[in-house]
Amino acid sequence: MTAIMNFTFDHFELDTTSYQLRSNGEPQAIEPQVFNLLAYLLQHRERIVSKSELMDTLWAGKIISESTLSSCVKAARKAIGDGGKTQKYIATVNRRGFRFISPVREQAAVKNSTMLPDSSDQQGGVNELLRQSALAGSEENGNVCLFPIRNLAPDKRIVIAVLPFQCLGADLVSFFAETLYEEINIHLARTPGFLVTSRNSGAYYRANPASQSNIARELGAQYIVDGSVASLGDRLTLSVKLLETESDRVLWGVRKNFPLESLGEQLEDIILNITSAIEPEINRVELACLRKRRQVDLAAWELYRQGHAVLGLKGWSEESFEECADLLRHAIAKDPELAFAHAYLALTLAIGHLVGLVNHDGWHEEALAAAEKAIALDSQDPDVLGYVGCAFSDMGDFFRGIKLLERCVELDPSNAQGWAALGAAQLQTGNEEGFKNMYHGIRISPRDNRIGAWGALLARGLLSYGRVDEAIEVAQNACAFDDKIFLPRVVLGVALAQADQPEAAARAFEDARRIRPKLTISDIQRFVKPEEMQKMQDYALLS
Incomplete structure (x- = not known):
């Protein structure tokens, strides 16, 4: 026979033999993983339990985000009439974890030995129950490995x-x-x-x-x-x-x-x-x-990863944007539920049109549909939010785009793309807080292959606010970082013209045409404000 513990607090009883939570003797609805969390906190109520310990212990064989854990804690509190403000039972210890703080009574319960390994250790019995439950529920509940992984089932990640x-x-x-x-x-x-x-x-x-x-x-x-x-x-x-x-x-x-x-x-x-x-x-x-592999062998996720890498490796051109979009469309065809592919397709089409590289009929409808589908599939993933928020902003819907981008960096403060896109959108709406956010995005990801583009957008923003010398410096750094993108060179040319350096501006435009031979005057005009046009014309930079 194996002895394990039941826990009683106020009018609640957590019964680890029947896997029930009861209130005044009546069974309460509770999800298995929420039960596991509550049992673990009760078992270790004498100390603070860190977030990482909970994720490592209760989500076997899976990776989860802190938002998943927070949702589970919220559900556990709700199940026992607690809340984030009252914290009568489950207390949040800032930056450290959680602790069960209400008085608890323990009572030994007996469980048939055919259901648990024989052990005289009561705490070990609860540990074993939690371990078995975590392993059984891991397929639907999370992504963190509980024990060293051996002979994993095939995984595309x-x-x-x-x-x-x-x-x-x-x-x-x-x-x-x-x-x-x-x-x-x-x-x-x-x-x-x-x-x-x-x-x-x-x-x-x-x-x-x-x-x-x-x-x-x-x-x-x-x-x-x-x-x-x-x-x-x-x-x-x-x-x-x-x-x-x-x-x-x-x-x-x-x-x-x-x-x-x-x-x-x-x-x-x-x-x-x-x-x-x-x-x-x-x-x-x-x-x-x-x-090195045949295209027909590529799974949806691999197609997405390949599409995601195209622009950084091949530079910005009509051809690279079309290749990227096609790979993402193929990924979606193979797996219509892949939110990342929908989100990145929306971003690719939106930013491609913004810089003049995507102009086919129906691009806006396709981008909008992809963005909406991505959010419908996964509205809590920071990368999905970052891509879709940027796409909406690039299509002119700054209100919705900024809200999504703010949520992105709230969920994942290390998301450099989210910070850069948020800053760019804020600058477009007259919020100078965008400078700080764009600089932050670049600072936390200094080797990111998107820095050439981010630097161009930051330089354009600086120029709009009259910070010409700073705009020139940022644009020059962006050009030096990426030799395959014309965008920062165009912005550099515009900035140099405003600084009354026409020869240097002409060289910048010439370098942009090295990368994009068919660069047109209308392409350049996309990055010129009306009040800047006079100097561009005076120095014959648009002829």
Whole structure:
């Protein structure tokens, strides 16, 4: 026989034998994962339970966002008559997690041994019940792995294993290494298409050392993020690298030194710089692999990923935008429920028309339909919100676009595209807060292949507000970042003309025509305000 615990508080009873929540003896409707959450908080009520612990423990084999966990906590509170304001039973401890705070009475319950392994340990019985329930419910409830993954069923997503950072130093360094490891896990798990193994998997290999090839094989990981943290006097040295497991190649690496005293101030920037560098590197490798395969073998997700990478790799032209849109249409044909493909198609068509590269009949209707479909399929994913919000703004619906973009960065503060698009839309509506948001988006993702475009839009905004010298500097940096996009060169030419530098402006337009030989006067005029037209004409830059 196995002894496990039932929990009673006020007029509620959580019965872990019959899997029921009762109020005054009457069974209450409660979802399985909400029951699991409530049972776990009751079992560990003597301490604060972190968000990462809840996600790692209760969502087996899946990746979830913090918004999913928040929804589950909200449902648990509702089931027991609690709320986020009252917090009579489940308290939120700011930036740390949750704790069950009401007095609880425990009562041993008996469960037949055919249903649970025999054990005399009461807490272990509850743990086992939670483990079995989490494993049984993982298919429909989340995405975080509970135990080291072996022999995973086929999954179209890219699997990344983030290993615990080696730590050489004092307690502060150890804390930094653990925090960095946890935050990189969380940030990468938010990226569509990435299946990130859980912190528990990393902890397993910290306790049971293995070669990286063995780790990759056991976890089914195509990529591994590894690193170390060491203190040298009053400075800290951080090393991080991204490895492709099949070829054992180091795709990317960074080594940084900074003062220990500024550790807290720089932590967020360090995390964002690392995670924003990883996705572009993986995209490059994945696209190269996809090109080697026949098109008929590509699944919807792979088509989406390939379409997503086209503009960054091939530059901006009618041909690249059409190729991108066609890949996304094929992805949608294979999987009409793929919200990311609908969202990115809407963005591609909208921004393509804005810059004069998408002009076919029906583009607006197609973009609008794709945007609406994406939101209908998934209105809570930050990337979907970011793409669709940008699309609406580019089509002139700034009210709706800005609302979606604000929601995007609220859900995922590390979403650089969301910040950049929000800033651009705000500037279009006369809100100078947009400058700060655009600069922030560029700062947190300095290797993003979209920075050339973002820089062009930022420079155009600066020019509109009379900040000509700053606009020139930003446009020049955008040109230097990306040699395949004409947009920042056109904006640079306009800015130089306003600064009474006609020869430099002419060179900028000439460089734009190098990239886009059929650049027309009307293409340039898209980026010229009426009050700027006089100098463009005086210097014969539109002839």
